[in-house]
Amino acid sequence: MSKKSIETKVCRNCEQEKEISEFYVRSNGTVPYICASCERVAVVEREKARKGTFRYKCTVALKTARVSRKRAEEELGEPITDTLSLYDVLFTLGADDCVYCGRHCKQSEKTLEHIIPLLQGGTNTFDNIAMACTSCNSSKRDKPVTEFAQNHGIRAKNRVLERMVFGSGKEPEEVFGVLSAVSKRYEEVKGSDKTA
Template structure:
């Protein structure tokens, strides 16, 4: 068993202990030393593609958790380029604050627990604060509480209509239906 190895990134010869184990390689160790691998990972995670892949992994994990809880499959057609397109927006659609690329989060308009899907037409860009505040609430309820104006509320509905390829009033009606469904569920649980 070798005690030294040359890193293919920095081309320095180092002790084998300075390499991560990797069973798929012939010698059982990574081709990059630990320092080079750490730097590579840092750069990848801060890149546009790296952020998109991390976000996609997170939404898929949340979908799987919701599927276990709800007992049925949730549609998932989301691809990395969908996340890149969403994260390319530089403002939160809900509060209109300017965002740096690493600050953009994706919000599921209709949450998994309320019948939502993990698809491009169910996602909007927003800041972490608005995403947390909205939670599982219906979009229209959240916007009525937190939108600065009716114009801002209309902008969000218009963006969603464009994304879904539907008419503005059709989307507005479906958002109102979401609010009514949640209210009916709450009333039913109170009466039990």
């Protein structure tokens, strides 16, 4: 009676001799140098490292902005312009100071902010996004920027105006006119909600 030999291999990572069945076999039939359990640990570590990167944070912010746009389109019943790219988000979130309060932000505090809320006619475009700290972004919510910036003074208004002028290439008067119109519409809707 002959004994069937079990084929083994030594994992280069954990340096243990293991059966071939404990290694992932590649599609071409070759067996890698690292066992399946070491490979699973390595994948988890690589994923953790990837999720800690600035690029990953920007990718998530872009996806979140797209989801917000779709929700707003459903609520409004009309399409919203969306030309936002990963590079727009990388550039925007690369800013150091919050567009509203002017405070220097750590990477973990940076959020992507729609200056004119999507539900109030804002677009998902480079000229309508800014970096805001988590505190300002959650406080502003869907308020018009002109109303929210009043709480932070003239410097906040100037920072927002500069950001929108820079992003759009329009004249400050034109951008200010757009912001004023959004604020007026917001007040009209807010006033009609109170009387209803």
